[in-house]
Amino acid sequence: MSEYLLNDEQSKDSINNIKYYEAVNEWVSTVEHFHSSLKSRMPRYQNFINAGIDLLNIILEEIKQLNKNKEPDRKFVYFALSAPMPTELEKVIQILEYAGLVTQDKDISKGTKGVFQRYMIHLGKIIQYNALAQGKVKTFEYISECLQKTKTRQFKRFVSKSLFTEEMVAKCKFELPPCSSCGNQRTFDEAKFCAYCGAKLESASLFLELIEQDISALPLTSKRVEMIKTGSNIVIIKDILMDDNGVELKKVKGIQGYWAQKIKDYAEEFIGG
Numbered sequence: 001m002s003e004y005l006l007n008d009e010q011s012k013d014s015i016n017n018i019k020y021y022e023a024v025n026e027w028v029s030t031v032e033h034f035h036s037s038l039k040s041r042m043p044r045y046q047n048f049i050n051a052g053i054d055l056l057n058i059i060l061e062e063i064k065q066l067n068k069n070k071e072p073d074r075k076f077v078y079f080a081l082s083a084p085m086p087t088e089l090e091k092v093i094q095i096l097e098y099a100g101l102v103t104q105d106k107d108i109s110k111g112t113k114g115v116f117q118r119y120m121i122h123l124g125k126i127i128q129y130n131a132l133a134q135g136k137v138k139t140f141e142y143i144s145e146c147l148q149k150t151k152t153r154q155f156k157r158f159v160s161k162s163l164f165t166e167e168m169v170a171k172c173k174f175e176l177p178p179c180s181s182c183g184n185q186r187t188f189d190e191a192k193f194c195a196y197c198g199a200k201l202e203s204a205s206l207f208l209e210l211i212e213q214d215i216s217a218l219p220l221t222s223k224r225v226e227m228i229k230t231g232s233n234i235v236i237i238k239d240i241l242m243d244d245n246g247v248e249l250k251k252v253k254g255i256q257g258y259w260a261q262k263i264k265d266y267a268e269e270f271i272g273g
C-alpha cells in the first residue's frame with residue numbers, strides 16, 4: 001500500500017498516524033469499490049457480492065474478539081473454512097478473492113478436524129476494522145509490529161455450515177436475467193414487461209424453476225449426464241451456471257475445453273440467456 005502513503009512531497013519521516021489511517025482508508029476503499037463494481041460486470045451474482053460484505057464483517061468481528069488482550073505476537077489475521085463448503089459460500093469467497101479482499105493460502109489438513117481452506121484477510125480491512133483489537137491508543141508502530149509477527153499457523157477456524165448459515169445461503173439467489181430484448185435489468189422481480197423497451201419479460205418463477213432442474217433436461221446423452229454427476233458435484237442447471245470457469249466440469253473424464261464450453265452454452269440457452 002506504499003503508493004497510497006508516499007507521494008512526491010512526502011518522505012517517510014513526515015508520515016504520521018493520521019496520514020497512515022488516511023492511506024489505509026483509501027487503500028481499502030479502492031479494493032471495496034472494485035468488489036462492488038463486479039455487480040455490474042456479473043449482474044447475476046449481485047446477491048453473492050452483497051453476501052460477501054456481510055460474511056467478511058462477521059469474520060472480522062470474530063477475529064477482533066479473538067485478538068483482544070493478546071500479545072502482538074499472538075494476533076490472528078488468518079481464518080480457515082472447513083471443506084467441503086456449500087457452493088454458494090464457495091462462490092462468495094471466490095468473488096471476495098478476485099477482488100483482493102481475501103487471499104487463499106494453502107489448504108490444511110488437521111487430522112480428525114478435517115480439511116480446512118486457509119485465507120488471509122486484506123490487511124487494510126484488518127487495520128480499518130481494528131481487528132487487531134488495539135486499546136485506546138492506536139499507533140501504526142503497534143500495527144506493524146503485530147503484522148510482522150503474524151504466524152500462518154494462527155488462524156480462526158470456522159465450520160463452513162455454521163458460519164454461512166442456511167439463511168445466508170438462501171440470500172444468495174441468482175439475480176433474474178435482464179430483458180432479452182434490450183438487455184436492461186428488471187426494475188423489480190415481478191415485473192411483467194420491461195420498463196425500458198416494453199418487451200414481455202419471462203416470469204421470475206419460471207426462471208427460478210429452470211435453474212433448479214436436473215441437468216438431464218439439457219440436450220446431453222444419458223451417459224454423459226451420468227458421467228458428469230459421478231465425476232463432479234454438478235447435479236442441477238444452477239451448478240453449471242455457478243461453475244464459472246468450468247473447473248467442476250473439467251474434472252469429468254472426457255470433458256475438456258470444447259465440451260465444457262458447449263455444456264455451459266446449453267445451460268445458458270436453457271435459461272434463455
Ligand SMILES: [Zn+2]
Nearest residue numbers: 179182194197
Ligand atoms: Zn427491454
